Structures are given as C-alpha cells and as structure tokens.
Amino acid sequence: MNESWSNLHINQQRFQDDFAELCLIGKSGERGLSRTAFSDAHQAARAWFQQKARQAGLEVKVDAAGNHSARLECAKPDAPTLLLGSHLDSVPNGGRYDGALGVLAALEVLRCVKEHRLQLPVHLEAIDFTDEEGFLVSFLGSFAFSGKLTAQDMANPRGDRQLLEHSLQQAGLTEQGVLSAKRDPASLAGYLELHVEQGPLLEKEGVSIGVVTHISGISFYRLSYHGKAGHAGTIDMEVRRDASQGASAFTLAARQIVLEQFRGCFANVGAAHYEPGLFNVIPEKAVISLEFRAAYPQQFQQLREALLQRARQEAERFQLEMEIEYLGQRLPVEMHQTMQDAVQQSAHQLGLSAVPIIARAGHDAQALADICPTGMIFIPSVAGISHSPDEHTHWEDCLNGANVLLQAALRWIVNWDKEEKSY
Amino acid sequence: MNESWSNLHINQQRFQDDFAELCLIGKSGERGLSRTAFSDAHQAARAWFQQKARQAGLEVKVDAAGNHSARLECAKPDAPTLLLGSHLDSVPNGGRYDGALGVLAALEVLRCVKEHRLQLPVHLEAIDFTDEEGFLVSFLGSFAFSGKLTAQDMANPRGDRQLLEHSLQQAGLTEQGVLSAKRDPASLAGYLELHVEQGPLLEKEGVSIGVVTHISGISFYRLSYHGKAGHAGTIDMEVRRDASQGASAFTLAARQIVLEQFRGCFANVGAAHYEPGLFNVIPEKAVISLEFRAAYPQQFQQLREALLQRARQEAERFQLEMEIEYLGQRLPVEMHQTMQDAVQQSAHQLGLSAVPIIARAGHDAQALADICPTGMIFIPSVAGISHSPDEHTHWEDCLNGANVLLQAALRWIVNWDKEEKSY
Numbered sequence: 001m002n003e004s005w006s007n008l009h010i011n012q013q014r015f016q017d018d019f020a021e022l023c024l025i026g027k028s029g030e031r032g033l034s035r036t037a038f039s040d041a042h043q044a045a046r047a048w049f050q051q052k053a054r055q056a057g058l059e060v061k062v063d064a065a066g067n068h069s070a071r072l073e074c075a076k077p078d079a080p081t082l083l084l085g086s087h088l089d090s091v092p093n094g095g096r097y098d099g100a101l102g103v104l105a106a107l108e109v110l111r112c113v114k115e116h117r118l119q120l121p122v123h124l125e126a127i128d129f130t131d132e133e134g135f136l137v138s139f140l141g142s143f144a145f146s147g148k149l150t151a152q153d154m155a156n157p158r159g160d161r162q163l164l165e166h167s168l169q170q171a172g173l174t175e176q177g178v179l180s181a182k183r184d185p186a187s188l189a190g191y192l193e194l195h196v197e198q199g200p201l202l203e204k205e206g207v208s209i210g211v212v213t214h215i216s217g218i219s220f221y222r223l224s225y226h227g228k229a230g231h232a233g234t235i236d237m238e239v240r241r242d243a244s245q246g247a248s249a250f251t252l253a254a255r256q257i258v259l260e261q262f263r264g265c266f267a268n269v270g271a272a273h274y275e276p277g278l279f280n281v282i283p284e285k286a287v288i289s290l291e292f293r294a295a296y297p298q299q300f301q302q303l304r305e306a307l308l309q310r311a312r313q314e315a316e317r318f319q320l321e322m323e324i325e326y327l328g329q330r331l332p333v334e335m336h337q338t339m340q341d342a343v344q345q346s347a348h349q350l351g352l353s354a355v356p357i358i359a360r361a362g363h364d365a366q367a368l369a370d371i372c373p374t375g376m377i378f379i380p381s382v383a384g385i386s387h388s389p390d391e392h393t394h395w396e397d398c399l400n401g402a403n404v405l406l407q408a409a410l411r412w413i414v415n416w417d418k419e420e421k422s423y
Numbered sequence: 424m425n426e427s428w429s430n431l432h433i434n435q436q437r438f439q440d441d442f443a444e445l446c447l448i449g450k451s452g453e454r455g456l457s458r459t460a461f462s463d464a465h466q467a468a469r470a471w472f473q474q475k476a477r478q479a480g481l482e483v484k485v486d487a488a489g490n491h492s493a494r495l496e497c498a499k500p501d502a503p504t505l506l507l508g509s510h511l512d513s514v515p516n517g518g519r520y521d522g523a524l525g526v527l528a529a530l531e532v533l534r535c536v537k538e539h540r541l542q543l544p545v546h547l548e549a550i551d552f553t554d555e556e557g558f559l560v561s562f563l564g565s566f567a568f569s570g571k572l573t574a575q576d577m578a579n580p581r582g583d584r585q586l587l588e589h590s591l592q593q594a595g596l597t598e599q600g601v602l603s604a605k606r607d608p609a610s611l612a613g614y615l616e617l618h619v620e621q622g623p624l625l626e627k628e629g630v631s632i633g634v635v636t637h638i639s640g641i642s643f644y645r646l647s648y649h650g651k652a653g654h655a656g657t658i659d660m661e662v663r664r665d666a667s668q669g670a671s672a673f674t675l676a677a678r679q680i681v682l683e684q685f686r687g688c689f690a691n692v693g694a695a696h697y698e699p700g701l702f703n704v705i706p707e708k709a710v711i712s713l714e715f716r717a718a719y720p721q722q723f724q725q726l727r728e729a730l731l732q733r734a735r736q737e738a739e740r741f742q743l744e745m746e747i748e749y750l751g752q753r754l755p756v757e758m759h760q761t762m763q764d765a766v767q768q769s770a771h772q773l774g775l776s777a778v779p780i781i782a783r784a785g786h787d788a789q790a791l792a793d794i795c796p797t798g799m800i801f802i803p804s805v806a807g808i809s810h811s812p813d814e815h816t817h818w819e820d821c822l823n824g825a826n827v828l829l830q831a832a833l834r835w836i837v838n839w840d841k842e843e844k845s846y
Binding site: 134158240247281381384386 | 514515516517521556561581622654657660661663667670678681692694695699700702703704783807809
C-alpha cells in the first residue's frame, strides 16, 4: 500500500445517482421515506444494495441476523476486517439520509478501493445492519453481530411480537439463528460509520465534519398504569382510579425533569394507549413508552433513577398500580482515539473544518465499540431535523462525509499497520 | 281494563331463566359481557330476543335502524303505542345488566299482559334500541327512531367508519334506511325504561327504586394536538413542539376543572393515540377522546366552555396547533311528571322505598323525551360499578324493578286513559 491512497476521492456522480435511486425505494410523500425493518421497501432496498455490490464485483453476504454486507477481500485470507456501514431501515415516514447515506458511502469506499486496486492489509466490508431504528427489536442486527442480543430482547420486543415472528419468517431467518449471529471479534480490525448528525450543532457552528467522541446511552421502558374501569358518567370524579391521570402526569413530568435537572439529556414519551380506550369508560390501563438518553455513564444512571422514581410517585398520587417494563438499553460509549484521530486528520487534509461532537442519537457503532476500535463521522443536518420527511443534508456535505470516510478508513489502516496491529 | 291489573306480578322464574340464558350470549370471562353493537354476540342476542317473543305469541318487528321490537297489539288498530325497552348491546368487556335487563323486563311485561288477557287502550311494544353504547354511533337506534340522527353522525362516527359500513351491510341495513327510520311521534303514547343505576346512590341510601327526574346531558369531542415530529434523541428539549404535552396537560386539567368548579359533573378522557407513536420520534400528533356530562342545561353549557377553553390554552402553552372535533351530544332532559308519578306510586304500592334521582349516564330515554311522555326506573348497582365485568345488581332488585315497570306502565295507561289521552 503506497502513498497514492491519500489523493483518492469517491466517484461523485455514481454516489449521487445511487443515492437518488435508493431514495425512491420506500418513498413516502414528497420527501419522506418509510422503510421500516423487514417491510417490503426495506427488503427491496437490501436487494438493490446486493445488486449494486455484485455489479461492482464485490462479494455479498447475509448473516443469520439478516445483516447484509458487500465484501472486498484482501490478499491475506486470515487478515481481519475493517467494517464500514450503517443501516438501510428507517422509521415510518422518516427521512432519506438517516442510515442509508452511511451504507451507500461504505459501498462507494469499497468500489473506489477496488477500482484503484489498493492492496490493503485488511478485508473491507460495507455492512447494512438490521433494524437499527428498533421498529421491532432495537439494534437487532448490530446487537446480534456483537453478541449482545438476548432471548429476552426477542421474546419481549419493543415492537409487535407477532409482526417480528412473521417478519423473520418472511426474511428466511429464525429466532435461534438471530441469537447465534455473533461475529468473532478477533476477525474484526475496527468499525467506522458515517452518519448525519440528526441535531443542529454542526450547522449552527458552520462546521463540515463532526468527529464523534461519545455516543449517548439510551434506555427504553414500557410503563403501564393500572386503575379501575367504570362508567364514565356515574362514578364520582373524587373516587376514580383513572389510569390516564398517572400516565399524563408522568408524560409532563418527564419533560420537566430533563429541563430542570438534566440539561443536555433527553426523554421522550412517544406512544400512549389506554384500555379499554372508549369514550364512556374510565381508563383501566394506560401504557406509555419511555425512552431517555444521556452522554455519560453516571448521568445516564441518575436520569434513569429520577424518571422511574417519578413514574412510581405519579402512580401513588392517583392511587394506581404500576408496572415498569425494561425493554433494553445501549450504554454510553466512547469512540476509539485512533478513529477520532484518523477522522480529524482526514478532514483537515481535505480542507474541511472539523470539531469533536457527542452523538446524541443511538447508532450501530454503539454495539461495536466494546468489541473493536470504533469511530463515527458526522455531517450537518439542516435545522437538526431527523426522523421526519423534513430531514435534509446539503449534498456537498454528503460528498464531504463520503470522502472523509474513504480517507479516514485508509489512514486508520495505514496507522494500524504501522503500529503492528496492536490496537 | 278492570282493577285486576294492580295485583299483577311478573313471572319470576321465567324472568330469571331468561336472564341467565341471555348472559351467556357474549359472555366474556367469569362475569363480563362483550356484546358491542352489530358484533356476532349482539346479533345472536337479538335473534334470541325475537325467538322468545315469537314463542310468547308476540309479533316481532325490525325497523330500518335495526331496532328490534316485540309487539302486543290492542283491539284498536289506530291506538298509540306505549314503548318499554332499553338495549341489548354492551361496551366491550362490560357488565350483564346495563341495557339487557330493561329489554328483558319489557318483554316480560308484554308476556304478563298477554297471559292475563288485559285489554289495554294502547299497543305495547318492547324495544331493543341499536348501539346505545355508541361503539359505532352513539344512540344510533334511538336517535334514528326519534328523528335526531343526522347524516353527519353517520359520516363521522365516534367509532370506526369502515366497521360501521361493514356492520350495516352485515345486518342488512343501509345508511339511507337508518337515516329515514323515524317513527311517527303521533303513534307513540309514551316510553318507559327500566335500567340499573350505574352509580352508587341507591345502594348507599338503601333504597330500592330510583324515580328518574332528569337525565344528564352528554357531549363528545375528539381533540387533536399537532406539534412537530423529530428525532427524540437530538432535538433539544427546550424547542420541541411535542403533541403529547398538550394532550397530557388537558387530560389532567379536565379532571381538575370538574373537581374544582363543576362538582357533580363528569369528564372522561377515555382514549389516547399518538402519531407516529414510536419510542424514538417526538409525537407529532396526539388525539384524545373527551366526554363530559352535566344534569342541567346551563351547567352543561358552562362545563363545555370551560373544558374547550382549557383545551385551547394547553395547546398554546406548548406551542401546538389544535383541532376540536364535535362528535355529538344529547341534551339534558327532564322526565315527564306523569311517568315520575306512576313509578313513585307503583313502588309504594309494592311496598318498595323510592327516591327521586338524576340519571347520570346516557339512556335511550333521552332521545325519546321530547317526542312523547318519557320515564325511567332505576334499581341499585352494587358499589355503583358499571361498564365493567364487576357490574352487579342483586337479583331481588332486578325483580323489584321488573314489577315496578309492569305496574307503572299499567298505572300510567289507566291515568292516561282517564285524562282522555291528553298528555
């Protein structure tokens, strides 16, 4: 591997054409995208990815968790693999950049390296992880890949269990297979992911590249308040045990707790469902979803305690019973210093401004961080909007990101090779 | 019609056997009942009612709104009809007495009168009104019967519109038919309904019979709060326009408004639904159901104003847009004095204690009150529980209620006849 790599750029036209094609698969409305995990649109996007990889002469691979990969093998069969990737699934009615851009850029890096016949000391793999968005099981693919997925995660998914069963079957996967899809960590050199920021900071500061230093921890729960059903027009208001009251009070309190005591953290009650759910019956049960995030381990734990304690207090206040169902978490992680350095240096070498940044959203990189050197590259999101049809990133920033991914991957490999592969 | 009527009692054994049989149709769990309008169980209960009527030699009739009747014609074809009845439908997972007991007691009255060959100056009709509970369209049957149902009620039902279309078709009804099912008010002598109280007052006071003086007004709305979707882990908490906040704040406020300013009235937020309804997306839309009740016209109007004003204030407070969708109402009504007198006197003549009472729940009688002299008889509900599998009324109270219905109907007819049918 000679020095010619440091002048390589991705093929802009091909990258742009591919992105335009990919955006049509699962297109929703004018600018939106609905490509939830295992949906027809998602499967179509994965088939499209495989076709593009094959056309470029890359190997394609699907593991037992449905993770789709394109591989470029190096000359040494027993060399480890540097993974590049993200995910092709989206939230329902989400945006076009979240995930998809990172998979496409990874594919483009492999094609560039292959076209320029770079002889690398590692295999390269562009990977599309399954259900990053957690439509069925949060991080199904990258958790299975890194050996973190549990039978409990599958048995009690945050999405619909029946749909999960049906989806696995349709995709030719089995629950047992998914739970045994762990890749041998010794076979991995590292993991690097390009992603849109999904927040407003880079745009606000006018910076091109975010060098991710930490990824926030995220945890999700299902909270169920239990009261007593009854006729909504005859039971005195004073004596009702109305489950809606606990759920509503907590929904307001969760926001207040973060605003008053945990600045910079996040909490979201994204779904609510009352039972029996009728106009004229006092809600017997109110079920809400809770997700919260914090960048640092101690803060993450304190936020959890504050929220769950308040959830219980609101139950008591309205004389309700309650059930707190833990659905999973991803701990806060730090990005590997070698990856941060490679990204920072590559951005500067390309003449792009770069700043350290905390990833507030969850990313597959979080699942990989404790099994191999892991890094992330962020590019600006217009107005910080994501998980919405209004998600947008200027095309110039997408190109910059893909070029930084290419350069940072190669730079990291060179350094890793120099350091005698001892990271 | 001689004086022998005043010693008549219903057939206790037959009434009890019939009730036991009817409770099996749509049985849900140990003691509950799911017989929502047009469900298989509901249709089966109506078929059972027709069969019992035919076995008793009564005529059966189904009108264009699906209201099912058993009729006992008197000697004069042009005589008006005294209606007795209630409804066989239930809320999902509701109780066994709400509605069904009144229909069964009405049937039993007709059988008694027929067996004793009483010659009445009116036709008698035991009627089972369609969808009193409003699973699809609130008071579909009695509103159609009394000419109050509008095309708008059908086009924008409080239940699922598609299910309504399907249900009408399955039942052999048409929307146009339902909207033209009005019975000529001149053909009606009056309406009297036996029902369980669904509240705790009679039991608390140890009284057997409630003489209903007023029926509370009830109104329903669908409230939709509109914010902005976005990634729940990246958009700053300070700038979110989270629809869940407006909906939750109003849900708490509705209860407080009634407790603090409208004692004796009721408000219920029975259902909530967030969109897109995902863990990791800020709710863009939060839709809740609102139902409120008050016994007197002015109070009803003031409660409406207070609730809807607050609903709008909560939208403003959280920088949300909102939509208030009016879904219908039943105005507060007064029971006809002649009916109140007949019920009160019959109870005393049977040696039963009786007190005036306000009907807090909605009843088909509400739809009839402005087209013919209308009355209601209440019997105690254990612990006031209703719309729940725990709904219960002691069997002795059921028997008392049925005997008061029989006696009050006959007493009212005698008085009406004496007063030269001039009510």
